[in-house]
Amino acid sequence: MDTVYSVVGLGKLGASMAAAIASRGFRVIGVDINRRAVEAVNAGQAPVQETGLEELIAANQKRLRATLDHHEAVLNSDVTFVVVPTPSDERGAFSLQYAAWAFRKIGYALKEKKGYHLVVLTSTVLPGSTRYGLLPILEKESGKRCGVDFGLCYSPEFIALGSVIRDFLNPDFTLIGEYDEKSGSLLESTYARILENNAPCYRMSFENAELAKIAVNTFVTMKITFANMLADLCERIPGGNIDAVTQALGADQRIGPKYLKGSLGYGGPCFPRDNIALSFFARAVDTAAELAETTDRINRALPAKIVEQLKPFFHKGATVAVLGLAYKPFSHVVEESQGIYLAKTLADIGFRVVGYDPLAAEPARIELRDQAVVLDSLEECLNQAEVVIIATPDPVFRRLTLADLQDRNVETVVDCWRILEKELKGHSIRYITIGQNINDEESQARLIKLWGNTDANSDT
Structure with missing residues (x-):
């Protein structure tokens, strides 16, 4: 039977x-x-x-x-x-x-x-x-x-x-x-x-399997956070490009390319809570899961850090459109979404925020309440925006063109996932990415200050 x-x-x-x-x-x-x-x-x-x-x-x-x-x-x-x-x-x-x-x-x-x-x-x-x-x-x-x-x-x-x-x-x-x-x-x-x-x-055994499950998730979040750390460093070196670095890094079979993007942090209903849970368990059995604790702390601080870096490029009172309010594409889940955190952070420091997501509009409205206006169409969102932040690599956003943005009042595009690099880089709209240097002169000055005083001819 x-x-x-x-x-x-x-x-x-x-x-x-x-x-x-x-x-x-x-x-x-x-x-x-x-x-x-x-x-x-x-x-x-x-x-x-x-x-x-x-x-x-x-x-x-x-x-x-x-x-x-x-x-x-x-x-x-x-x-x-x-x-x-x-x-x-x-x-x-x-x-x-x-x-x-x-x-x-x-x-x-x-x-x-x-x-x-x-x-x-x-x-x-x-x-x-x-x-x-x-x-x-x-x-x-x-x-x-x-x-x-x-x-x-x-x-x-x-x-x-x-x-x-x-x-x-x-x-x-x-x-x-x-x-x-x-x-x-x-x-x-x-x-x-x-x-x-x-x-x-x-x-x-039960116990080994229970630990293995949560270990998989916490390891993946550690890998995501490591790539995000490298992205931050790439922004600070001349010609820095996180995609060049991670492509080489991921070719090493001990590391592999998955989850090694370098962009916004992780979110959703599972990853964020797993590091916290592993940390709790470690303390309960008289030890510490310091890597898990650090990964969680860095990930939660990332949206505010990114906004702080971007503030000089936004004029006071600008309307900022956050595209991608779910925690990832093809989802209506906004739990621990980096796009939601970006929207809240921007609203808290005085920007007018509008948002759009192909699937997560209603949950996002509930989560954001009066902090941002969640609109029903991408076109309506772009029509109101002077600054656009692409928070998820959704296919809908990948299809945006230079004309889509030039025909409106968009002045700046912040592409957290570098999905429009070929379309927008080098054109009239200011194009900013996570993980790529946008000020080579400043980065060169830092490195000259760090290493330029070395006396190459010294015998000592």
Whole structure:
């Protein structure tokens, strides 16, 4: 008999996982406490916005259904993925509140379940959470023993919003924290049937997997921040160009080119909180994660630092358009968005700020309130702007031309991602980039002062 899967939590990851598993030919039962989400799935619609999700759910209605009842879902499936929020708490740790509630519901259902059932926690948690925070709940509520009556794994996904379905089905690797050999083997064989690629699988203890997950994210943010540091240095040397530096740097196989752009900082619902959480955990076990703390501090200070550098190029009272208010292209999420931070910082020091984003207009309006005017079209935004800041490399902004800007009152373009360099550099509009020097004379003077007094003919 074919394996039936249940997915608890129909948010962006959970709904995408459920639809993706169904697309591979398996029956899937989605579970959520939100009636609207359940009704949407059962109507063949996406409960949340995510690239390709609506089409995938519609195409797999015969294999995918949803329910409000955890009990029914567990009793009628063989493997349950738990994909619920683990929000940051006041300490900076990941709260287990929602996961614990879901595990109680699952444990209660396991009490009546005949036969073996595998529970897989996918939500991001800190080391020790699965074994000491959640496993006891399953055993208490079910009255059964893990490793005998049911299995338990911790297996987080490595996905990005906007490409969740593709990332889930084609991961670089799968990570399994296993209670025992049986649990891990069952989940590994599950992934082998579901995934589209032949991704390697790394199996280990709960705690090692929990640490590995958060380590991946904090390492990536450290790499982004390192590139941003180099971009700042490139702005201060004659002919400095971050793209030239990172192209060479990324060619080294020990480093690689991914996340080595040199631009604005990272944002979104995951990266910023992960450094804080790792720092909390380090302190809790009597050590320190100083790299994580420094990465977070530098990233949060970046928008204000950039605005301070740009102020001399903006006349007092100028209207500044911030293009890109989501934390990245193809997303409506504005959480920890660098574009939002830029807009707020500019407004706080007296500039009039307008903004535009292809997907994130409504969330941005809520976030910015009376600090900026979020407009409904790019054209309307440009019509009001004297200064334009491109905060995300969205394809909509890549298509801007010199004529688009010259026909309006735009005097200065700040291109944080250097996406319009070929179109705008060397023309009448002042074109400023992050990571490229715009004042060679000043930079040369600094280096002459630093090194020019060296007596090359000295015998000493």
